[in-house]
Amino acid sequence: MTNYRVLVSDPISEKGVEALRSAEGITVDVNTGLSPEELIKIIGDYHGLVIRSQTKVTPEVFAAAKNLKAIGRAGVGVDNIDRDAATDHGVVVMNTPSGNTISTAEHAFALMLALARNIGPAHTSMISGKWDRKLYEGVEMFGKRLAILGMGRIGTEFAKRAQAFGMHVVAYDPFLTAARAQSLKVELAETADKALTGADVVTLHIPMTPETNHIMNKERIALMNPGALIINCARGGLVDEAAAKASIDAGHLAGIALDVYEVEPPPADFPLFSAKKTVFTPHLGASTAEAQENVGIEVAIQIKDFLQSGEIRNAVNMPNLDAKTLESVGPYLDLADSLGKLLSKIAPAQCDSIRVSYLGAVSELDTELVTRKILTGYLAAASNEAQVNLINAPAVAKNLGISVSESTVALATNCTELIEVSAIKGNETTTVAGTFFGSSARIVHIAGHYVETNPSGRFLFVENDDRPGIVGVIGSSLGEAGVNIANMALSRNKEKKTAVTVIEVDNEPTPELLKTLRETPGILKVLSFEL
Ligand SMILES: NC(=O)c1ccc[n+]([C@@H]2O[C@H](COP(=O)([O-])OP(=O)(O)OC[C@H]3O[C@@H](n4cnc5c(N)ncnc54)[C@H](O)[C@@H]3O)[C@@H](O)[C@H]2O)c1
């Protein structure tokens, strides 16, 4: 069994580390607090990397990570990983989306209550010997209008807690349907602006993207009621901190509670530190024993399963390939790989596009994965890329200028299902196709010829004039060269008056044998390849 090395570069739970340590074929190093330079120096030795939010996985890290196959993020946000670079380098990025949901929702809720009731300043005042009841009068949350931006996992949990407190919940999320809003008993807002108009509190539970950067800007803050509160336990940068400070200073916004910051940690002269009503925590949303145990164990098992069996769960840069999916698509992936490889051997070089058609039963599978595998097989030989895999195959094709299209047809003629792959160069199209006879995968179509052959093995592909005697010459040439024939499939193209012979051979034909065959009158093309 291969020995894989995994680096844990941020603190994760001991149980998570243990789950990796006890895995067969995996060696773990826990080395936290590395500088970017130190990480770059050692990352080349590792096949797996486990992180939280401190480690920044930059393009420079990927360039040095020659053996890296997978990154596991113990948490939700993957904004500390350059996803495009990961995909280009064929590294799968997985997160653990649900293990810290409750903890983060509870933390955001705690921030809201602490802000509304001045818990922080009242505590500080009391331990300095004061008993100031007037200064720290708060506001009730009961009956207040709460805007939730982002009704994913954490937003939904926050909504449930707010409803229990008697708040009126208005939610905006581009993927929140009217039916789901109804079942969650929240008012559905069509836009963020509508959710915020007249809101007393806003809580943010959305990812940080170029579109969501500063979603809480000066104009949106102004839409909220005077005396409103902002809670951000999602990502720094969602709130324009300068605009929030200006609004508090101007007496519109009453206060802000933050767990996350545009720059983490914020500088000592962070302007909001001097604002009137605030609560700050140092990115603690997921910092509970329960959440850390959940995400630590989850990430460890995901990395272990990927390295040991290729299972992919919670990937953010490719479709999932969990055990169940792997079982159903596994045989198709092997056939797809062979079809891709076969196409790369028989189609002209420098094709412009690849077209994949799924006909019959196979059209019901996760065809995106199968297409990725076809590309992996095709590009492994056709490109100079050293490592084309399921993760980077579409990106490699795109970089090479090869467009890829996919179509599905529910019914297949002649057989119950068919995967047909064409390479197109100008007006020349080369097609191969494969199917299953029972559980046995077969290649049934090669460049205009119906043949039936195994999808793996060593092959000789011979195209010749369709006239008597040629197959005999091929057979005797192979015999004289000591090449044993394991299988042979013949096909004629009556229109072109040509025939092809696909011969599965036990040993590799020598260059001399190939030369003899190519020089035989009537033989038009001889290819030798392994699938
Ligand atoms: N503070 C912490 O320690 C901590 C812990 C866990 C998660 N988080 C952060 O919390 C955020 C939410 O996590 P989650 O698990 O609920 O994620 P999620 O993917 O379940 O939910 C995010 C939701 O945001 C919605 N969304 C995207 N763009 C939007 C927009 N412009 N306006 C409104 N909604 C939009 C999405 O449709 C999705 O439903 C993430 O940014 C995550 O990184 C922080």
Ligand SMILES: O=C(O)CC[C@@H](O)C(=O)O
């Ligand atoms: O690792 C952490 O504690 C932060 C996690 C959190 O920001 C997340 O996105 O899951």
